[in-house]
Structures are given as C-alpha cells and as structure tokens.
Amino acid sequence: MSLLTDTIVVTISQIAFFVGGWLFFFRQLCRNYDVRNRIVILSFALTFALSCTMFELIIFEILAFLQPSSRYLHWRIGLYFMLFLLVFLIPFYIAYLVLNTIKIVRDFRLVLSFTLIAWCFYLYLFWKLGNPFPMSNRHEFFSMEQCISRVGIIGVTAMAILSGFGAVNCPYTYMTYFIKPVTEKDISDAQKRLKQVMEIVATKKKRVAYIEYENSLKSTFTSSFSSMNNKWNFLRRTLNSSLISSTNNNLSYNLSTIKQDIVTYEEISSQLYSDLVDLQAIQQRIEYSKTLKGKYFHVLGHFFSLYCVWKIFISFINIVFNRVGKVDPVTRGIELTVHYFNLQFDVQFWSQYVSFILIGIIVVTSIRGLLITLTKFFYFISSSRSSNVIVLCLAQLMGMYFISSVLLIRMNMPAQYRQIISQVLGDLQFNFYHRWFDCIFLLSALFSIGILYLHYRSSQQSISLYDKNVQKVYS
Amino acid sequence: MGTNGDIPTLIVLVLGDSSVGKTSFVHTVCHDQPLSSPPPVTVGCHIEIKLYERRDRHQNPNLFFIEFHDVGGSIQHKNSRSSMFYDEFHGIILVSDLTSRQSYDNLKEWLYEVIRYRSRQKLPTEFTPEVLQNFDIPLLLVHTKFNESNGTSLLNNSKSSNMTNNHSFSSSSLLPNYNRKTTLANFLNCDEIFIDCYSNKRFSIDTPNVAKLNSFFEKMIKKASVEPVEQLPQFDWFASENHYIH
Numbered sequence: 104m105s106l107l108t109d110t111i112v113v114t115i116s117q118i119a120f121f122v123g124g125w126l127f128f129f130r131q132l133c134r135n136y137d138v139r140n141r142i143v144i145l146s147f148a149l150t151f152a153l154s155c156t157m158f159e160l161i162i163f164e165i166l167a168f169l170q171p172s173s174r175y176l177h178w179r180i181g182l183y184f185m186l187f188l189l190v191f192l193i194p195f196y197i198a199y200l201v202l203n204t205i206k207i208v209r210d211f212r213l214v215l216s217f218t219l220i221a222w223c224f225y226l227y228l229f230w231k232l233g234n235p236f237p238m239s240n241r242h243e244f245f246s247m248e249q250c251i252s253r254v255g256i257i258g259v260t261a262m263a264i265l266s267g268f269g270a271v272n273c274p275y276t277y278m279t280y281f282i283k284p285v286t287e288k289d290i291s292d293a294q295k296r297l298k299q300v301m302e303i304v305a306t307k308k309k310r311v312a313y314i315e316y317e318n319s320l321k322s323t324f325t326s327s328f329s330s331m332n333n334k335w336n337f338l339r340r341t342l343n344s345s346l347i348s349s350t351n352n353n354l355s356y357n358l359s360t361i362k363q364d365i366v367t368y369e370e371i372s373s374q375l376y377s378d379l380v381d382l383q384a385i386q387q388r389i390e391y392s393k394t395l396k397g398k399y400f401h402v403l404g405h406f407f408s409l410y411c412v413w414k415i416f417i418s419f420i421n422i423v424f425n426r427v428g429k430v431d432p433v434t435r436g437i438e439l440t441v442h443y444f445n446l447q448f449d450v451q452f453w454s455q456y457v458s459f460i461l462i463g464i465i466v467v468t469s470i471r472g473l474l475i476t477l478t479k480f481f482y483f484i485s486s487s488r489s490s491n492v493i494v495l496c497l498a499q500l501m502g503m504y505f506i507s508s509v510l511l512i513r514m515n516m517p518a519q520y521r522q523i524i525s526q527v528l529g530d531l532q533f534n535f536y537h538r539w540f541d542c543i544f545l546l547s548a549l550f551s552i553g554i555l556y557l558h559y560r561s562s563q564q565s566i567s568l569y570d571k572n573v574q575k576v577y578s
Numbered sequence: 579m580g581t582n583g584d585i586p587t588l589i590v591l592v593l594g595d596s597s598v599g600k601t602s603f604v605h606t607v608c609h610d611q612p613l614s615s616p617p618p619v620t621v622g623c624h625i626e627i628k629l630y631e632r633r634d635r636h637q638n639p640n641l642f643f644i645e646f647h648d649v650g651g652s653i654q655h656k657n658s659r660s661s662m663f664y665d666e667f668h669g670i671i672l673v674s675d676l677t678s679r680q681s682y683d684n685l686k687e688w689l690y691e692v693i694r695y696r697s698r699q700k701l702p703t704e705f706t707p708e709v710l711q712n713f714d715i716p717l718l719l720v721h722t723k724f725n726e727s728n729g730t731s732l733l734n735n736s737k738s739s740n741m742t743n744n745h746s747f748s749s750s751s752l753l754p755n756y757n758r759k760t761t762l763a764n765f766l767n768c769d770e771i772f773i774d775c776y777s778n779k780r781f782s783i784d785t786p787n788v789a790k791l792n793s794f795f796e797k798m799i800k801k802a803s804v805e806p807v808e809q810l811p812q813f814d815w816f817a818s819e820n821h822y823i824h
Binding site: 383 | 585587608621622623624625626627628629641643645657658661662
C-alpha cells in the first residue's frame with residue numbers, strides 16, 4: 104500500500120518535471136527556430152524529467168521521506184530508463200537525422216540500415232572508451248555497472264570542462280567591469296571607428312566597381328573595332344590593344360592591391376563590430392546592476408567568484424597532494440567550528456539538515472547553470488538547418504551530466520547517505536571519478552584562462568591595427 | 579579618379595533571419611555569378627556595391643552606386659544593430675527562406691524593428707498595421723532557396739505546405755499562379771522575387787527578376803530625388819516632330 108502511494112508521489116513529480124522541461128524548451132530554446140519534430144522535443148523533456156527525478160530521490164533520501172524499498176525501486180527504474188534513452192534511443196535518432204540531412208540516399212529503408220550500422224559503430228566506440236580506465240572490480244560483460252561507468256566518464260568529463268570554463272569566466276567578467284567601467288564615450292568612439300572603416304570599405308568597393316565598368320566598356324569598344332576587316336584597322340587594333348594592355352596592367356595591379364586592402368578592412372570591421380557588441384553588453388549589465396534585482400545578483404556574483412577561485416585552488420591542492428576527501432565538507436566544517444568554539448553540538452543531527460540545504464543549493468544552481476549554458480551554446484551554434492540534431496545532442500549531454508553529478512554529489516553527502524548511491528550504482532570506483540573530475544577541471548580552467556587571454560590580446564590588437572591602417576589613409 | 583564625387587550613392591538595407599541567404603543574394607546581384615560555396619555567418623554589416631546603369635530617353639547612361647548593407651541576422655546582436663546600421667538608407671530588401679516558414683513570419687518583425695528605431699517614439703511591441711501609414715520607403719521581398727522548397731507554398735494563405743490540398747480553399751485561386759503574391763507582399767504593396775542563388779544561370783539573364791529589381795531601384799531613385807523627374811512636354815501635339823526624328 105505504501106508502495107503505491109510512493110509511486111503516485113514520484114509519478115506526479117515526474118509529470119511536473121516533464122511539463123517543466125517542455126515549457127523550458129518552448130520558451131527559452133526555441134523562440135526563434137522552429138523545431139517541429141515531436142520525438143526530439145519528447146526525448147529532451149523525458150531526459151530532463153528523469154534527471155530531476157534522480158535529484159529529487161537524493162533529497163528524499165536525506166529527508167527520509169519515503170520508504171527505503173520504494174526509493175530503491177524508483178532509483179533502479181529511473182536509472183534503467185535513463186540508460187536506455189542515453190545509450191540506445193538518442194544516438195539512434197541523431198544518426199537517423201544526420202543521415203537524412205546529408206541526403207546521400209533517398210530510400211527510407213536504406214537510410215534505416217545505414218543508421219543501424221552507424222549506431223553499432225557508436226556502441227563499439229562507447230565500449231572501447233571504457234577499457235583504459237579503472238572501472239569496476241567485476242568483470243561481467245553487459246552489466247549495468249559497465250554502462251553506468253562509461254556514461255559516468257563521459258558525463259564527468261563534460262561537467263568538468265563546463266565547470267572549469269565557468270569558474271574562470273565568472274571572475275573575469277566581474278573583474279572587467281570593475282576595473283574598466285564602460286562609458287558612453289567608449290561606445291560612441293567604437294561606433295565612430297566602425298562607421299569610418301565601413302566607409303573606407305564602401306569607397307574602395309566603389310572604385311573597384313567603376314574600374315571594372317570601365318574595363319568592360321573598353322573591351323566592348325575594342326571588340327567593335329576588331330570586327331572590322333580592313334588592314335589599316337589591323338594596325339590600329341594592335342596599337343590600341345598594346346596601349347590598353349599597358350593601362351590594363353596598371354589598372355589590374357591597382358585592382359589586386361585594392362582587393363587585398365578590402366579584405367583587410369573587412370576583417371577589421373568585423374572585429375570592431377564584435378568589440379562593440381561586447382561593450383554594449385557590459386554597459387547593459389552595468390545598467391541592470393543598478394536596479395534592485397541587479398544589486399542582488401551583483402552581490403551573489405561576488406560570492407560566486409570567490410567560490411570559483413577557491414574551487415580551482417582546492418582542486419590544485421588535491422592533485423598535488425594526492426588527496427581524496429573522505430569526509431564531506433559540511434561535517435568537517437561543523438566539526439571544525441565545534442572544536443574552535445568549544446560548543447556542545449550534536450554534529451550528526453545538524454549535519455543532516457545543513458547538508459540537505461547545501462545539496463539543494465548545488466542541485467538548483469547546477470540545473471540553472473546548465474540550462475543557461477545550454478541556451479547560450481544553442482544560440483551560438485544553431486542555424487535553421489541543424490537545430491534538431493543540436494537539440495538531441497544537448498539532451499544527451501544533459502542526461503550524462505546529471506548522471507555524473509549524482510556520482511559526484513556523493514562526495515558532499517554524509518557517510519550514512521552515501522550508502523544508497525553506492526547500492527544503486529553498484530560497485531564503482533568512486534575515488535577515481537573524483538580524481539578524474541579534479542584533473543579535468545584544472546585542465547579546463549587553465550585552458551579557458553589561455554583562451555580569455557588570447558581574446559583580450561586580440562581585441563587590443565584590433566584597435567592598434569585600426570589605428571595603424573586608418574590613420575594611414577587619413578594622413 | 580573623381581568617380582566617387584560624380585556618381586550618387588543609394589543605400590539599401592538587406593534584412594532577414596540568420597542563414598536565409600542574404601549574403602549569397604547580394605553577391606549574385608552585384609557580381610552576376612553565384613558564390614562557390616555558402617559564405618560564413620555575417621558578423622556586423624557586409625557591404626557590396628553595384629553600379630546601376632540607367633538610360634534616359636535619349637539613351638544617355640546615368641550611373642548610380644547602389645550600396646547594399648547586408649546586416650547579419652543573429653539574435654545576440656539585436657541591440658547593437660539598430661543604432662549602427664539603421665540610420666541612413668533609401669530602401670529595404672527583406673529576405674526570407676522558402677524552406678523555413680519561421681523566417682517568412684519574422685519578416686514583419688524585422689520591418690518593425692526598423693520602424694521602431696526610426697520613429698523614436700515608444701511604439702508598442704506588437705506589430706500593428708497602423709505603423710505603416712507614415713512609412714513610404716521602397717520595399718522588396720526576396721524568397722531564396724527556390725529549388726529546395728516545394729516552390730510556391732507561401733502563395734497559399736494557410737499554413738499547410740501541400741498546395742493541391744488547399745487549392746480549392748484559397749481565396750484568390752482565380753488568378754493564375756505567377757501573378758499571385760504572398761500575403762505579406764499584398765499587405766506591404768511591394769514586389770517580390772523568388773530566386774535560387776546558387777543556380778548556374780547568370781542573374782542578368784533572369785529577366786522577370788531583373789525587371790522587378792530594376793523597378794525597385796527606380797522607385798528608390800525617384801524617392802531620393804537624386805534624379806529630377808523629367809517633365810513631359812506641355813504641348814503634346816508637338817510629339818509628331820519627335821516621331822519623325824527618331
């Protein structure tokens with residue numbers, strides 16, 4: 104009986120998550136690009152619903168909300184279903200859509216068989232991927248632990264890359280608009296520069312068009328000459344053609360230099376435009392931060408930047424000193440404060456609630472952060488041709504991300520709650536995952552530092568390039 | 579060379595969603611041959627020049643530079659576009675993609691973006707027909723990727739793309755097919771061109787489209803008052819003289 108009520112509760116929440124995922128899809132991701140394919144939207148919403156269900160089950164675990172046996176059952180069901188989606192359904196459909204758009208073959212059955220071949224190839228790659236890593240201790244083939252371990256590897260890698268980039272990007276953006284606030288004058292200067300370069304490009308192209316027009320006039324002129332058959336006209340023709348060819352040589356030399364100049368200036372103008380867009384985005388953010396809601400996010404941003412820097416530092420320490428955390432930070436933090444302040448405290452009791460809050464915050468921020476990143480990424484790379492495939496890839500990434508964050512959240516939970524995760528996910532080497540996450544996180548943070556530095560340097564360079572070229576024209 | 583001072587310039591804004599084919603279209607019109615491969619996404623504004631030759635009644639050539647401002651259509655740049663590129667223009671070309679219904683529906687939004695910037699008043703965010711009352715800039719609609727779509731599906735006044743099904747339901751089915759316009763073209767009272775920018779035919783021999791484009795240029799020239807409209811002779815019973823001279 105209690106199993107039934109538990110199932111009803113979980114199913115209701117699953118439906119709520121499903122509707123939430125559907126709405127998110129329509130409001131945020133697809134405002135401007137129509138993705139009409141029902142299966143794509145369905146799989147995206149299903150993945151989202153299952154992922155949120157898993158997090159919800161963790162929270163129920165801490166709160167001891169439902170019966171343990173029913174929790175375990177729902178965990179297994181959710182996990183099986185999720186794996187089915189991630190390993191079977193979504194890659195199959197991605198292969199099908201990609202082959203459809205490439206349009207090599209028209210026949211439906213041939214496309215289907217090609218899809219099956221591509222999907223078997225994907226499964227083989229997926230299997231081979233896990234071999235070099237120390238996975239589970241059991242050596243059964245086709246067990247769920249093997250699947251989960253492989254999915255976990257991919258998801259942990261993706262998550263570490265995204266977090267690394269986010270951890271570097273956040274302090275950088277906050278820093279730039281402290282150190283160098285953008286004024287109206289900066290923006291109007293950037294606009295003037297861009298307008299100047301555009302005028303130069305237009306002038307040069309007009310000159311090219313006029314030269315080509317004159318060339319075409321001259322060639323029709325000479326061709327009308329050469330149609331006459333008189334022998335005097337033969338002499339006149341050769342004289343004319345030699346004269347014209349010498350001026351043509353001059354003109355064609357001018358033409359090629361002008362065309363090269365045009366290419367340079369077009370590059371300068373697109374770089375200047377990107378800079379202008381960045382400046383205006385920063386200015387909008389400054390204006391937004393003056394409102395009340397903006398102030399709140401501004402303060403949050405400070406704390407979050409500090410947290411990011413601390414996280415990079417800690418992962419560096421972890422790798423250097425070869426340490427994997429055995430105790431979760433909450434319990435350790437509480438123990439430290441108890442020890443320091445000499446208070447009488449029931450550590451076990453309070454750690455439950457504090458860790459629940461902390462995990463809740465982590466879960467909500469990671470979902471929100473992931474969805475925002477997905478939205479930005481989607482707009483960045485989407486075009487009307489390949490939206491379906493991109494949405495499916497995003498759904499796959501999201502599913503893998505959530506499974507692996509379940510793995511990693513285990514680190515933050517107190518010892519008695521880790522048991523259910525270990526029980527459900529089988530006999531995986533959890534320490535390996537934590538080390539792997541730290542490694543990839545650090546690498547990705549270093550890489551993004553490099554990329555941001557290059558971006559900064561190139562924007563400096565474009566201004567100096569502009570100065571060099573445009574002043575030359577106007578001096 | 580003194581050319582740029584003598585020859586007047588007219589600016590045309592080319593607007594439309596991302597990847598509908600604006601850059602390919604402008605290149606085909608200006609250079610008379612298609613690009614070898616689809617160009618990269620336009621960042622900012624791409625400028626192309628066409629030297630338009632216009633012959634008056636006495637066959638004297640009259641040259642105009644038509645400067646196409648091909649504005650990149652990505653959504654992130656929405657706010658930066660307006661103040662940069664919408665300040666000065668003499669005509670607008672709206673480009674949509676025949677394989678995507680969404681790009682056709684968004685054309686109104688593009689036009690509205692320009693109108694909102696130009697009028698500098700607080701216009702409501704929904705598009706209403708009244709805002710077009712004071713708007714008299716010449717317009718042209720271009721629908722690209724003609725070969726890939728099932729042709730004239732936009733000519734139906736419904737959302738379905740199957741033309742034979744709706745043939746009996748469409749309201750203006752008495753007109754022959756090539757004279758029918760899409761709803762937007764009727765609403766804005768302007769011409770439209772259906773084109774495939776990557777076909778091997780040269781653009782200049784595609785006479786119906788070239789004629790529509792030239793009439794669009796003529797409308798711009800007249801409106802810009804660059805060329806004074808030639809006055810017809812007052813006494814037209816002198817016309818018989820001209821008749822014999824020619």
